[in-house]
């Protein structure tokens with residue numbers, strides 16, 4: 001008989017997500033960011049004290065507060081729907097009807113199973129059906145969904161779904177190539193391996209469009 005802790009260890013160790021949306025509770029935003037920072041500060045303090053750290057040491061004195069602020073304001077700041085970037089779109093006046101690829105978007109996220117960094121690149125593409133979106137908005141959408149405890153597959157799908165909604169087209173694709181420090185720096189300790197996930201919507205399901213997108217990703221950018 002496998003007990004619950006073992007089952008949950010197994011799920012986390014294998015990086016399996018249990019749902020397509022982030023498992024956020026209904027009451028997640030009942031308290032303010034500042035109240036969260038105060039609570040997390042005490043929690044981090046407690047973890048460090050349990051580990052035996054001397055928190056009167058000058059170097060560590062500020063750590064609980066620093067970590068709490070970083071959790072709420074930075075690395076998990078994308079949990080709050082109020083912080084979702086406005087994805088304003090514009091008329092495609094110049095009638096550009098080909099694929100647009102925004103590649104090598106820097107990605108910093110956090111694995112929800114180990115709370116360790118996921119570092120990599122996201123490549124996003126769409127084919128306009130009349131609307132276009134600002135280039136930096138694509139980076140911002142990636143950043144917003146990355147700043148949560150995440151699973152790479154879910155993150156890839158969320159980026160595609162958000163752009164599909166904003167652009168009013170199914171023709172959106174995303175590929176993410178990322179290193180998970182929970183794999184690279186502990187556990188199996190494989191520093192070389194990376195994880196590639198992809199989501200191809202609409203016209204990108206066509207092998208030729210998919211190939212074109214993947215070929216653009218491989219282009220070396222010289223300037």
Ligand SMILES: [Zn+2]
Pocket residue numbers: 012015111112113114115116180182183
């Ligand atoms: Zn992990």
